[in-house]
Amino acid sequence: MSLSQAKVGAPEIRPGSQDSRDEILKAAMHLFASRGFHETSMSEVAREARVSKALIFWHFKTKEELFVAVLNRLLEPYFIDFAEEAGALDERAQIQKLVEFYLLFVRDNASSVRFFIAQMLHDQHFAEGLSDQVLKLYSGYRAMLVELIARGQERNLCSRRFTAEAAAGFLLSALNGILIEHLFMMQNRPLDPESAVAMVAGWLFGEEIRTDNAGGKAVA
Amino acid sequence: MSLSQAKVGAPEIRPGSQDSRDEILKAAMHLFASRGFHETSMSEVAREARVSKALIFWHFKTKEELFVAVLNRLLEPYFIDFAEEAGALDERAQIQKLVEFYLLFVRDNASSVRFFIAQMLHDQHFAEGLSDQVLKLYSGYRAMLVELIARGQERNLCSRRFTAEAAAGFLLSALNGILIEHLFMMQNRPLDPESAVAMVAGWLFGEEIRTDNAGGKAVA
DNA sequence: ATGCCTGCTAACCATTCGGTCAATCGTCAC
DNA sequence: GTGACGATTGACCGAATGGTTAGCAGGCAT
Numbered sequence: 003m004s005l006s007q008a009k010v011g012a013p014e015i016r017p018g019s020q021d022s023r024d025e026i027l028k029a030a031m032h033l034f035a036s037r038g039f040h041e042t043s044m045s046e047v048a049r050e051a052r053v054s055k056a057l058i059f060w061h062f063k064t065k066e067e068l069f070v071a072v073l074n075r076l077l078e079p080y081f082i083d084f085a086e087e088a089g090a091l092d093e094r095a096q097i098q099k100l101v102e103f104y105l106l107f108v109r110d111n112a113s114s115v116r117f118f119i120a121q122m123l124h125d126q127h128f129a130e131g132l133s134d135q136v137l138k139l140y141s142g143y144r145a146m147l148v149e150l151i152a153r154g155q156e157r158n159l160c161s162r163r164f165t166a167e168a169a170a171g172f173l174l175s176a177l178n179g180i181l182i183e184h185l186f187m188m189q190n191r192p193l194d195p196e197s198a199v200a201m202v203a204g205w206l207f208g209e210e211i212r213t214d215n216a217g218g219k220a221v222a
Numbered sequence: 223m224s225l226s227q228a229k230v231g232a233p234e235i236r237p238g239s240q241d242s243r244d245e246i247l248k249a250a251m252h253l254f255a256s257r258g259f260h261e262t263s264m265s266e267v268a269r270e271a272r273v274s275k276a277l278i279f280w281h282f283k284t285k286e287e288l289f290v291a292v293l294n295r296l297l298e299p300y301f302i303d304f305a306e307e308a309g310a311l312d313e314r315a316q317i318q319k320l321v322e323f324y325l326l327f328v329r330d331n332a333s334s335v336r337f338f339i340a341q342m343l344h345d346q347h348f349a350e351g352l353s354d355q356v357l358k359l360y361s362g363y364r365a366m367l368v369e370l371i372a373r374g375q376e377r378n379l380c381s382r383r384f385t386a387e388a389a390a391g392f393l394l395s396a397l398n399g400i401l402i403e404h405l406f407m408m409q410n411r412p413l414d415p416e417s418a419v420a421m422v423a424g425w426l427f428g429e430e431i432r433t434d435n436a437g438g439k440a441v442a
Numbered sequence: 443a444t445g446c447c448t449g450c451t452a453a454c455c456a457t458t459c460g461g462t463c464a465a466t467c468g469t470c471a472c
Numbered sequence: 473g474t475g476a477c478g479a480t481t482g483a484c485c486g487a488a489t490g491g492t493t494a495g496c497a498g499g500c501a502t
Contacts, residue, residue: 172425
């Protein structure tokens with residue numbers, strides 16, 4: 003991106019191999035994510051990275067290898083630990099934090115989330131390895147939810163209408179639904195986590211939420 | 223192609239232009255939906271349809287035109303009227319029917335639904351026209367939900383914890399979440415609408431559902 | 443100096459792509 | 473018959489693609 007010279011501010015005295023490799027990755031990341039694999043040519047990547055096409059093939063054997071490298075790079079921010087950060091809270095607050103975390107992450111990484119979902123829906127096998135990584139992440143999040151809800155139910159903090167597994171499954175579905183709705187509507191509405199968390203709380207904890215009288219701020 | 227004569231089983235007395243056009247569309251439908259636009263070449267379509275490549279360009283001016291024709295064809299089954307079919311039922315039963323309808327449709331048209339979602343996530347603009355059609359369909363369904371819930375709330379059949387709009391939005395998100403989970407897990411689980419409908423009912427109508435004692439059939 | 447290895451490039455290659463075109467075949471009208 | 477016309481084809485085209493190769497600049501050890 004950034005027309006004209008990108009790094010005029012950061013004087014690149016010595017070329018360095020890692021440097022060029024990184025710029026290739028950045029360019030490829032941008033192009034693959036915004037256009038897709040087949041719609042992006044190596045020449046375009048070379049042009050955007052301001053290197054020769056041959057250099058790309060010197061760093062990465064094939065286009066697929068570059069693609070996989072890009073995928074791994076895009077996946078990095080997904081691996082922050084969403085545990086630990088809320089130890090002293092009770093289950094209810096922890097669940098709300100977890101839900102809020104999910105929504106905030108989606109909001110802040112919308113473009114890469116969109117890219118991954120589109121890619122996984124498109125290429126069923128999809129380099130296989132990546133799909134596994136994503137799935138592992140997903141089921142990890144689910145497991146945390148299940149356990150929190152189960153503990154919450156033991157302490158009578160959560161509704162017991164469903165098993166913890168069923169409740170977590172439904173909750174996760176709702177989150178995913180909010181996610182894709184956000185991906186489609188993107189420019190229209192900004193996805194505010196507050197109302198979604200309120201919905202979830204109302205459902206899971208059986209709370210009463212007034213939306214039709216004074217106090218304003220309807221939950222829509 | 224096709225060794226020996228191709229259609230010995232179905233006697234094709236006169237070739238007919240509509241016939242070849244249809245086979246081209248069928249072949250393109252299959253290839254576009256399973257591989258995608260850029261990954262499908264006109265030669266492949268020609269081979270699968272057992273016609274010459276030039277004939278495709280006689281029927282359709284460009285590859286894009288063929289693609290749009292395929293999209294419209296794939297979209298046809300989406301336009302059955304999901305109104306009318308449940309007139310005498312009360313709001314609660316109608317909502318359940320509507321939810322069930324959504325889930326059954328998704329289950330039976332999973333591959334084309336997957337294709338549309340992937341396509342719309344991938345090509346932001348996406349031929350513009352199609353996106354509009356899909357959006358109209360979607361908001362039509364949403365409007366029906368909102369009105370049903372509102373009427374249900376008036377008659378005290380539905381929980382009033384949320385506004386009808388908020389409830390419908392959240393419900394729709396849950397359905398969409400179930401949808402994409404189904405698209406990803408596809409081969410693993412078969413998406414049974416029963417349990418999903420039960421979850422929705424529990425949430426929307428405030429029902430108690432026993433899952434942890436006698437009566438069997440856990441809702442998971 | 444002389445190799446030598448890393449980083450890098452211009453030019454090239456084979457293949458495939460979307461698309462065109464002149465020519466054919468079959469059928470109906472006259 | 474013969475022309476007209478819709479349907480159909482093989483052969484072809486320029487552009488673009490993923491990938492290769494020969495070679496060059498320059499630091500660094502001998």
